[in-house]
Amino acid sequence: MNDVAKEIALIVCKQCERSENENDVDFSTRLLSVYNSCYDNVENLIEQENQPILDQSVKDFLGGR
Numbered sequence: 001m002n003d004v005a006k007e008i009a010l011i012v013c014k015q016c017e018r019s020e021n022e023n024d025v026d027f028s029t030r031l032l033s034v035y036n037s038c039y040d041n042v043e044n045l046i047e048q049e050n051q052p053i054l055d056q057s058v059k060d061f062l063g064g065r
Contacts, residue, residue: 003041012038 013035018027 001041002039003047004046005039008042009035009038 013031016031016034023028
């Protein structure tokens with residue numbers, strides 16, 4: 001589990017406010033959906049950022065043979 005993605009997703013969830021007519025189950029379901037979406041988005045961004053580093057490591061390894 002990515003700690004950065006987890007922390008950012010929690011921060012986003014803390015900003016969610018319960019709608020006036022929203023029951024406990026609906027609010028919890030919405031929070032879980034927000035958390036999962038945010039976590040996945042941040043994790044994907046981190047992976048995309050790290051991809052060039054991984055690509056270069058592979059090229060360096062294969063080139064060194």
